[in-house]
Amino acid sequence: MNVLEIKKYEDKYHEQFKKISLDWLHQHHLYEKGDDDLLDNPQKYLDQGSFIFLAHFNTEVVGTISLVPVDTETFEILKLGVVDGFKGLGIGRKLMQICIDISIEKGIKRITLESSSKLESALKLYEKLGFNHIEVVDTHFESADVKMELKLR
Numbered sequence: 001m002n003v004l005e006i007k008k009y010e011d012k013y014h015e016q017f018k019k020i021s022l023d024w025l026h027q028h029h030l031y032e033k034g035d036d037d038l039l040d041n042p043q044k045y046l047d048q049g050s051f052i053f054l055a056h057f058n059t060e061v062v063g064t065i066s067l068v069p070v071d072t073e074t075f076e077i078l079k080l081g082v083v084d085g086f087k088g089l090g091i092g093r094k095l096m097q098i099c100i101d102i103s104i105e106k107g108i109k110r111i112t113l114e115s116s117s118k119l120e121s122a123l124k125l126y127e128k129l130g131f132n133h134i135e136v137v138d139t140h141f142e143s144a145d146v147k148m149e150l151k152l153r
Contacts, residue, residue: 002057002058003056003057003058004055004056004057004089004091004094005055005056006053006054006055006056006094006095006098007053007054007056008051008052008053008054009042009046009051009052009053009054011043013054013061014042016054016061016064017039017042017052017054017061017064018039018040020061020062020063020064020081020082020083021035021039021064021079021081022035022039023081023083023084024081024082027084029118030116030118035079038066038068038078038079039079042066045066045068048068048069049069050066050067050068050069051066051067051099051102052064052065052066052067053065053066053067053095053098053099055082055086055091055094055095057086057089057091060083062082062083062086062091063080063081063082063083063086063091063092063095064079064080064081064095065077065078065079065080065081065095065096065098065099066078066079067099067102067103067111070112073108073109073110074108074109074110074111074112075099075103075106075108075110075111075112076111076112076113076114077096077099077111077112077113078113080092080095080096080122082095087121092122092125093125093128093129096125096126096129097129099111100129100150100152103152104152107153108152109151109152109153110149110150110151110152111131111149111150111152112134112147112148112149112150113126113131113147113148113149114136114144114146114147114148115144115146115147115148116144116145116146117145117146123146123148126148127148129150130150131148131149131150132148132149132150132151133146133147133148134147134148134149135147
């Protein structure tokens with residue numbers, strides 16, 4: 001029987017967390033030097049109130065997502081990635097949903113994310129979850145030509 005579990009990040013999964021993110025960034029030619037800060041130093045982000053989750057399919061880590069506080073009312077989603085061969089199984093949706101649930105639980109007003117128009121399936125997922133397109137200003141990444149927001153209250 002196949003089991004999918006979403007678990008909080010632990011240091012023992014650092015290499016999988018980094019590899020999954022770098023694989024999709026390179027696959028879509030979206031890697032930027034700025035990506036390394038989170039990927040090399042996840043504990044720094046966790047210490048600042050961020051959340052990082054890993055999707056485990058049976059015993060294999062197959063997906064990641066990060067939820068980072070922007071201010072007292074806003075969280076931002078970073079680095080949603082699912083391993084090729086496991087896409088289309090609802091793993092990305094489950095990772096997104098746990099971030100939405102935590103944001104609601106924490107009383108956050110909105111979740112934002114930056115993405116690329118190259119990532120069509122991801123954009124469709126975000127739209128299905130209720131995210132709306134907003135103006136792209138002050139992006140963290142040069143390749144980010146899409147910005148979205150989910151208002152929670």
